[in-house]
Structures are given as C-alpha cells and as structure tokens.
Amino acid sequence: MKRSFKERVYAVVAKIPRGKVLTYKEVARRAGSPDASRAVGNILAKNFNPKIPCHRVIRSDGKLGGYNRGGDLKREILEREKVL
Numbered sequence: 001m002k003r004s005f006k007e008r009v010y011a012v013v014a015k016i017p018r019g020k021v022l023t024y025k026e027v028a029r030r031a032g033s034p035d036a037s038r039a040v041g042n043i044l045a046k047n048f049n050p051k052i053p054c055h056r057v058i059r060s061d062g063k064l065g066g067y068n069r070g071g072d073l074k075r076e077i078l079e080r081e082k083v084l
Contacts, residue, residue, distance in 0.1 A: 023056065023059060
C-alpha cells in the first residue's frame with residue numbers, strides 16, 4: 001500500500017539527525033513531490049508528535065520559518081542542538 005504524502009514527509013523529517021536541518025523544499029523533494037514545500041509546512045504545522053523533529057526544517061533562504069510551538073522555542077532548540 002502506498003504511503004500518503006503526509007506519511008512520507010513525517011518519515012523524512014523523523015530521520016533528520018540532531019544538529020542538522022533540511023529545508024521545506026528538500027523535505028518535499030525527498031518525500032517525492034519537489035514542488036510541495038508549502039504543503040510540507042502545512043503538514044508540519046499540525047505535528048505534535050515529539051518523534052517528528054519538525055523544528056529541524058527551515059526555509060530555503062536560511063530563515064527559521066514557522067513552528068507550532070513558537071518561533072522563539074524553535075530558535076532555542078536549534079541553538080541547543082548547535083545548528084545556530
């Protein structure tokens with residue numbers, strides 16, 4: 001049975017190691033839909049599963065982008081993980 005785009009996005013994001021980030025565009029590409037970066041953002045905005053580290057997904061321009069627990073917390077976590 002083929003996995004949904006949402007399931008593929010979660011699978012990609014779940015594999016991002018601590019201290020690394022991917023862009024929304026790269027997540028979309030790895031999930032099989034290279035033009036769906038906005039959809040990736042919408043999917044991750046609804047994620048509250050701690051096993052899916054959506055704070056490790058950033059914008060292509062280097063800005064952090066959104067985070068459903070707040071941008072300050074996203075920055076804090078990425079600083080702790082030595083990404084920033």
